[in-house]
Amino acid sequence: MPTSPAETRLEPYARLPRGHHGRTVLDSTVDAEGRAHWLLGEHRPHGAAREPYDAVVVTVGDGPPHETQLSALTARFPHLAALPDGGFLVADSRSRAGDEQVRVFDALGRLSRTFRVGDAIEHLLTDAAGGLWVGYFDEGVYGDDPLSAPGLRHWSSTGESVWSYQPVDGADWISDCYALNVSGHTAWACTYTDFPLLEIGAGHAIRVRKNPVQGVKGLAVHGDRAVLFGGYGEDHDRLVDCRLTDSTDSTDSTVRPVAEGRLLGPGGGRLDRRRLVCRGPRLYVQERPGTEWTVLDIG
Structure with missing residues (x-):
């Protein structure tokens, strides 16, 4: 790999309309169709009482921005996800036994179900x-x-367990899911401690590729190419371009780095604290204050 890192700039992707900038960004995501969504509230939830609060989801896609009002949220550390039918799901990152921390809303913002x-x-x-x-x-x-x-x-989407990871040849138990990419019906993950690249495909069959790149926080995948993002310390904005090899014995499949560089903001500056969403060949990045999504597209 090159000893002096090349620089790759993110491209602007989606912006929160300026009229909403006075609200607090509780979470934001990009869905499977490439639409950007912001979960906005009057202030960030606090305290252990989980007092209900209202929020609005602002969606930015091909057409005019769209708002969906949500009521009686209780998530202190909310995660937002968009559903194909136009509805939304809001989950609390932290929960206790018995807490149904996932709330599903239909396209009109009406609560339809809860689960854990x-x-x-x-x-x-x-x-x-x-x-x-x-x-x-x-x-x-x-x-x-x-x-x-x-x-x-x-x-x-109704809260039924479809599949859960168990160790396979070449990959041990997961200690921490560092990076996750979901596109179509396939998921990829890089997991602590050894950071194998797991590809979960049809029928939840797992292909394991040995990966020498440590501390991966995000990834984009296209064909036999993968770009791995992140690392420890000064490597927090590292970008590693890799080729994926396949073998009839999945334990001999590998991630082969071919070039290393640095991912920069659209203006050429070093990246600050950020939110990541990985979708197939696209790595979406959102820096503070959370009003804009940028993208690296290897497709």
């Missing part, structure tokens, strides 16, 4: 069918919640 998916949600992404992929961080994996223990799970 476990504690310590790190990633929450919907797929093309409305299924829910959830990656958990270490406090959930090593806590007392059996729902979080696998580290990565697939749920239906």
Whole structure:
């Protein structure tokens, strides 16, 4: 790999309309169709009482921006996901046994169901069918919640467990789901401690690729190419261009780095604290204050 990193700039993608900039961004995401959504409130939830509050989802896509009013949210650390039927799902990252921390709303913003998916949600992404992929961080994996223990799970939009990760040849138990990419009906993940690249395809069959890149926080995948983003310390904005090799024995499949660089903001500056969403060949990045999404598209 080159010893001096090349620089790659993100491209502007979607902006929150200026009329909403006075509200607090509670969470934001990009759905399977490429639409950007912001969950906005009057202030950030606080305290352990979980007092209900109202919020609005602002959607920016091909047409005019659209608002969906949501009522009686209780999530202190909300994760927003968009459903294919125009509805939304809001989940609290932290939960206790018995807490139904996921609330599903229809396209008109009416509450339709609640359920629970476990504690310590790190990633929450919907797929093309409305299924829910959830990656958990270490406090959930090593806590007392059996729902979080696998580290990565697939749920239906009605809260039924569809699949949960178990070790396979070449990949041990997940200690922390560092990176998750969901596109179509396929999911990819890079997980702590060894950071194998897991590809979960049809029927939840898993292909494991050995990966030498540590600390991966985001990834984009297109054909036999993967771009891995992030790392520890000064590598927080590292970008590693890789080729994916396949073998009849999946344990011999690998991630082969071919070039290393740095991912910069659209203006050429170093990236600050950010929110990531990974969808197939696209890596979406949102920096503070959370009013704009930018994109790296390797497709």
